[in-house]
Amino acid sequence: MAKFERIRFKPIPVRELLLEMKNLSELMIDLAYSAALFNDRELAEDVLALESRIDTLAYLLDMEVMVAARGDPRDAEALIGVTKVASSTDKISDAAADIAAIVTRGIGVHPIVGAIFEKVEERLAKVTVYESAWVKGKQLKSLDLARLGVDVIAIRRNKAWLIDPDESERVLVGDTLITRGTPLGIKEFKNVAERKA
């Protein structure tokens, strides 16, 4: 069932790896809760794919840190906090995958689970960008997000995730924007984003 991939050392800066792991793990929690709340199989599968991505990043980071320590005990001591944070983000991503698996395995979301996730719905929304949407082709910074109190925390473009996108990023047709904010801001943004041009 699982595909195994030989992980080879690649010189990617530790900071980049760690930042991506942290951002992905946080996104995964929100996505997993949303998947459970809406019994959304597609979202749940996204979470499982991200979990596998984090596993790969964790291997790369561990190798990178070993190399960075250069055989020096003092360097190893300085870097141990980095590996600790990395393994923690890995644990968080495993937990998110466990929640997503409730959906992919058809375990069924008990009403109690739905009830406790209702607050997630209030502060997280998926906005899909259609051909006719007003936001199409616009940069994030021109969408008045700060005033609404809304963050676009991720963009799903084709099969890839763009985490914490830059303000200058343009929204494309077919993108799914994962947004977070106050209930009011989210509602207003959804109205604006899905308004026809």
Added chain:
Amino acid sequence: MAKFERIRFKPIPVRELLLEMKNLSELMIDLAYSAALFNDRELAEDVLALESRIDTLAYLLDMEVMVAARGDPRDAEALIGVTKVASSTDKISDAAADIAAIVTRGIGVHPIVGAIFEKVEERLAKVTVYESAWVKGKQLKSLDLARLGVDVIAIRRNKAWLIDPDESERVLVGDTLITRGTPLGIKEFKNVAERKA
């Protein structure tokens, strides 16, 4: 070092237990990142205390679910998703405690770790309510939080945590408000909250 407490069955609704576990685990991640970023021992110790609280809640929830299943396989099947979510929040809280332990054990936060947490600082702030503060004695709903795009996600009052406080909750002298929002909103709220009456 650790205090052991005999956990006894208490009839607390499963939904309440699960909601508290979920809310606490999410708060713990933010607090742990903040503790690591600011090398804040007090926050780190709060995280460790919350981890122990979640352990207790997890035991209570497991017992509660066993009782709720009433020896019926169909009830057990319906409830298995609940225990899965509970064990996931427990994993998340363990991960947060691992991050906090970097601070309490004096492992030292490598600059790389600080750098990746800088974004946390932007969206999370601790606001302490002093005797002379304008917000003192006011209800949360009168603080114009929706307009600023700021959520008070928790109030630390004496040694207790009030998670996701009600809009009618009044802010008291000595409270620490943990707020989340956009960088702009957070900044404006800090200005307002710490303004003298």
